[in-house]
Amino acid sequence: MRQGEDLGRWVRSVRLGWNQLTTVQQWMCEQVLGIEPAIEDEKPKPRRTQADKWAMNYQAAKQFYEREGHLQVPRKHVERTVGQDQEERELKLGAWIGNQRSRAATLSPERVEQLSAIGMRWA
Structure with missing residues (x-):
């Protein structure tokens, strides 16, 4: 100083x-x-956009669905994924799924369709 x-x-x-x-x-x-x-x-890594974060969580949901055959994810579930940059991540998938359900009315039709295609239960 x-x-x-x-x-x-x-x-x-x-x-x-x-x-x-x-x-x-x-x-x-x-x-x-x-x-x-x-x-x-x-140099710091570039910040992730909201769209990037949504895509990462969607991939985690897809991974969970392919493994478990459903998207009835417990609220506290953490999904481990490996990104395109080969970096391992832990995503709070249960909370994210719950948030998507509660925000269904404001999600874009494309996102609703993507989640529905992998077994999202909206109610």
């Missing part, structure tokens, strides 16, 4: 936002301050 400014946070934001700096700002950061752009491993 210097005069109320968190310099570590500022340096991090400069390194991560390197491409938003002008050429002169980049030169000054490198030559005067010794700050270099962040490498790929340091």
Whole structure:
């Protein structure tokens, strides 16, 4: 901290936002301050959209249905899946299924159709 400014946070934001700096700002950061752009491993993963999250949960529901033959998922059930990025995830499938049922009226027709195709019980 210097005069109320968190310099570590500022340096991090400069390194991560390197491409938003002008050429002169980049030169000054490198030559005067010794700050270099962040490498790929340091950059945060992009945030998942709501559509991405819905698709992941749908795949978990499909996996559960293929294994169990129904979608009567206990509320506290956690489904383990492996994503396209080979990352293992634990999804709270029971809660998600319950939420989809309670939001049936506001779901898009496509999503209702997708869930119905894998045995979703709406009532």
